[in-house]
Amino acid sequence: MAGRVTFTEDNVKSTQADFPKLKLQKNGDCARILVLEDPLAAYIHDLKRPRIVNGQPQTKVEERKDGTTYTDYVKDFISRPLCLGDEGILADRGLDPNHCPACKLASQGDMVDPPKRRFAMNVLQYVTRPGSTDIALPFQVSCVVWAFTDTVFNKLVAFKKEHGDLRVHDLLLGPCTNPAFQKFDINISTKAEWLALEPDELQSPQFVRYLECLSGIDNLVVDTTLEGAGLHQTRRGGYLNVHADFTVHPKRRTWRRRLNLLLFLNEDWQDEWGGALELWNRWRAREAPQYREYYSIPGWQRAAVAVVYLGLAAALTVAMSASYVERNL
Numbered sequence: 001m002a003g004r005v006t007f008t009e010d011n012v013k014s015t016q017a018d019f020p021k022l023k024l025q026k027n028g029d030c031a032r033i034l035v036l037e038d039p040l041a042a043y044i045h046d047l048k049r050p051r052i053v054n055g056q057p058q059t060k061v062e063e064r065k066d067g068t069t070y071t072d073y074v075k076d077f078i079s080r081p082l083c084l085g086d087e088g089i090l091a092d093r094g095l096d097p098n099h100c101p102a103c104k105l106a107s108q109g110d111m112v113d114p115p116k117r118r119f120a121m122n123v124l125q126y127v128t129r130p131g132s133t134d135i136a137l138p139f140q141v142s143c144v145v146w147a148f149t150d151t152v153f154n155k156l157v158a159f160k161k162e163h164g165d166l167r168v169h170d171l172l173l174g175p176c177t178n179p180a181f182q183k184f185d186i187n188i189s190t191k192a193e194w195l196a197l198e199p200d201e202l203q204s205p206q207f208v209r210y211l212e213c214l215s216g217i218d219n220l221v222v223d224t225t226l227e228g229a230g231l232h233q234t235r236r237g238g239y240l241n242v243h244a245d246f247t248v249h250p251k252r253r254t255w256r257r258r259l260n261l262l263l264f265l266n267e268d269w270q271d272e273w274g275g276a277l278e279l280w281n282r283w284r285a286r287e288a289p290q291y292r293e294y295y296s297i298p299g300w301q302r303a304a305v306a307v308v309y310l311g312l313a314a315a316l317t318v319a320m321s322a323s324y325v326e327r328n329l
């Protein structure tokens with residue numbers, strides 16, 4: 001996954017492989033994670049070479065499902081390069097020899113396999129008790145990249161079909177039975193632990209860390225004075241007009257507003273009463289169907305986080321745009 005790299009010494013000689021990854025380290029390890037986004041998918045070749053001993057390629061006898069046997073080369077793993085093929089051609093034919101040299105080799109013999117899809121996405125990993133998926137205290141999370149194959153992807157599709165939005169269900173991984181191949185069971189929890197945070201925990205370092213992971217903005221500072229924030233009540237029929245929030249703190253001029261957290265305290269609010277939060281891209285496009293869907297907030301998501309970017313304030317005021325900007329985690 002591509003990402004910005006700061007000009008700091010710890011990034012010298014650093015590679016993509018240095019991203020924090022979800023990895024169960026040893027047998028019996030477990031993890032509890034939360035899926036935040038849809039994964040990136042790419043076709044990858046699994047490059048291997050035959051093992052040569054004394055100038056001879058090594059072979060082994062393999063068994064087919066029907067019990068018959070065949071002889072195959074013993075191969076060692078080299079690397080997993082991106083397939084250079086065209087995605088449409090790969091989806092149709094499984095190989096694109098005209099654009100990808102590895103595909104060309106795969107089309108000429110069985111030393112190189114056709115590319116397979118691999119997936120990667122950011123997930124929140126909770127700190128759990130050793131060998132358990134139970135949350136450790138104090139509550140802590142980190143943001144890591146989880147890379148996986150079709151098998152796991154299909155499992156997540158099945159989870160989503162049965163349980164709906166994955167962001168309200170933690171995934172329980174483990175115990176690990178083979179760290180080298182990352183073999184472990186995946187189950188889905190009835191709830192997501194982060195949703196169980198009490199309101200007085202909204203200013204806690206743990207929750208702020210969670211927001212940093214969610215937004216990708218490091219070193220967030222909580223405005224404990226709640227300037228322009230706090231409890232708000234709107235009476236029946238009342239409303240707040242479309243507006244852009246201040247981006248520079250009125251009293252601490254070096255502070256920039258980066259996140260808004262809106263927590264609705266109405267219990268059992270019915271959709272037909274209206275009164276919903278509306279985040280608009282452009283006021284004039286407010287009726288366009290694509291914006292309706294894009295800016296709708298699911299009922300479960302009582303806490304909506306709006307990202308405010310520096311320099312956007314003027315544009316917002318002029319264009320009457322809302323303070324929400326789509327971003328990819």
Ligand SMILES: [Zn+2]
Binds near residue numbers: 082104
């Ligand atoms: Zn290829």
